[in-house]
Amino acid sequence: MFNKLLLATHNQGKITELKSMLSPYNIEVLSALDLELPDIEETGTTFAENAILKATELSAISGLPCLADDSGLCVDALDGRPGVYSARYAPNRDFDAAMDMLIKELKDSGNNDWSAHFSCVLALKIPEQSIRLFEGRIDGTIISTKKGAKGFGFDPIFIPNGYQQTFAEMSKEQKSTLSHRGKALQQFIKEVFQTE
Amino acid sequence: MFNKLLLATHNQGKITELKSMLSPYNIEVLSALDLELPDIEETGTTFAENAILKATELSAISGLPCLADDSGLCVDALDGRPGVYSARYAPNRDFDAAMDMLIKELKDSGNNDWSAHFSCVLALKIPEQSIRLFEGRIDGTIISTKKGAKGFGFDPIFIPNGYQQTFAEMSKEQKSTLSHRGKALQQFIKEVFQTE
Numbered sequence: 001m002f003n004k005l006l007l008a009t010h011n012q013g014k015i016t017e018l019k020s021m022l023s024p025y026n027i028e029v030l031s032a033l034d035l036e037l038p039d040i041e042e043t044g045t046t047f048a049e050n051a052i053l054k055a056t057e058l059s060a061i062s063g064l065p066c067l068a069d070d071s072g073l074c075v076d077a078l079d080g081r082p083g084v085y086s087a088r089y090a091p092n093r094d095f096d097a098a099m100d101m102l103i104k105e106l107k108d109s110g111n112n113d114w115s116a117h118f119s120c121v122l123a124l125k126i127p128e129q130s131i132r133l134f135e136g137r138i139d140g141t142i143i144s145t146k147k148g149a150k151g152f153g154f155d156p157i158f159i160p161n162g163y164q165q166t167f168a169e170m171s172k173e174q175k176s177t178l179s180h181r182g183k184a185l186q187q188f189i190k191e192v193f194q195t196e
Numbered sequence: 197m198f199n200k201l202l203l204a205t206h207n208q209g210k211i212t213e214l215k216s217m218l219s220p221y222n223i224e225v226l227s228a229l230d231l232e233l234p235d236i237e238e239t240g241t242t243f244a245e246n247a248i249l250k251a252t253e254l255s256a257i258s259g260l261p262c263l264a265d266d267s268g269l270c271v272d273a274l275d276g277r278p279g280v281y282s283a284r285y286a287p288n289r290d291f292d293a294a295m296d297m298l299i300k301e302l303k304d305s306g307n308n309d310w311s312a313h314f315s316c317v318l319a320l321k322i323p324e325q326s327i328r329l330f331e332g333r334i335d336g337t338i339i340s341t342k343k344g345a346k347g348f349g350f351d352p353i354f355i356p357n358g359y360q361q362t363f364a365e366m367s368k369e370q371k372s373t374l375s376h377r378g379k380a381l382q383q384f385i386k387e388v389f390q391t392e
Contacts, residue, residue, distance in 0.1 A: 046245055048244070048245065048248055049242055052244055124326075129387060130320075130328040130329055130383060130384070130387055131328065132326040132327065132328050133248070133327040133329070187326060188326070191326055
């Protein structure tokens with residue numbers, strides 16, 4: 001086991017969610033922002049590849065156990081886009097503009113099926129050990145009007161199946177039990193903190 | 197822990213090496229050949245991606261803990277080729293022809309530096325658990341004349357740095373201590389059999 005964990009991300013939304021979900025456990029959680037570590041270029045074509053890349057490089061640089069998140073929104077009518085390119089879908093990572101672009105693309109597609117899912121892969125790299133991958137997915141529907149101000153990214157236009165609120169309307173506790181990231185992190189917690 | 201392990205490969209050379217290296221441990225080792233399981237298409241662009249794909253799919257099909265190997269020869273003067281496409285470099289997986297093609301490509305390149313390395317990624321998928329990745333690498337030199345009849349694949353034209361014999365001239369014990377696959381498997385054995 002380990003008592004420090006570095007989150008390999010500069011995304012404040014991800015950092016807030018992961019720190020909150022890890023707060024019940026006896027571990028000091030730092031982020032790449034806290035330590036002013038470099039942003040690793042996401043050259044992979046899959047969530048797993050990018051997560052592996054970030055965890056491996058930042059663990060090597062810092063010498064710390066490192067957890068990286070790669071995640072995104074995959075829209076069926078757009079053949080899975082924006083997918084791994086979700087964070088780079090809009091210029092300057094402006095998600096307000098990105099959501100408008102996505103809604104326009106869906107309207108232009110003429111497809112009435114606005115099914116989508118969020119996917120998340122967490123990669124854990126502990127120095128001298130194998131990389132471990134934890135995956136989570138949540139299916140839902142894109143809506144044509146943004147709703148809610150919580151969360152981050154595409155949350156205001158995503159309603160998980162079985163619910164009537166967008167991720168941006170839910171409390172962080174509720175989003176954490178449902179979300180792609182929450183599910184992947186629950187698997188991580190189960191294996192890392194609750195076994196042995 | 198588990199007492200059965202499925203090797204997610206139909207490659208007889210890999211099966212022989214992995215079974216031999218795992219023989220000292222108290223575990224029943226089966227292969228995708230033994231169980232007549234389908235060959236999973238390697239659609240990934242990295243060793244890790246293909247290994248994850250094979251381990252995940254064959255573990256899901258069989259319900260067994262599954263270890264997949266993706267590995268290949270990366271030649272510096274050929275910008276890392278054949279790399280993940282090593283097994284598909286020659287038609288009909290004829291490695292005798294593949295070695296001739298590779299030597300010809302290197303001669304034609306005009307580059308006198310015939311440095312190369314073998315890389316191996318092993319992916320372990322235990323049902324209901326995270327995927328773990330174990331990596332190994334061995335640096336060496338390509339030679340222009342095949343030597344030795346042991347091993348498989350590109351072994352007859354690869355001499356590891358610090359040695360004078362090709363992998364195909366070495367005993368399986370000696371190759372196992374040096375090779376990319378041996379190193380990845382040693383990491384696997386250390387984490388899976390020798391901890392806790």
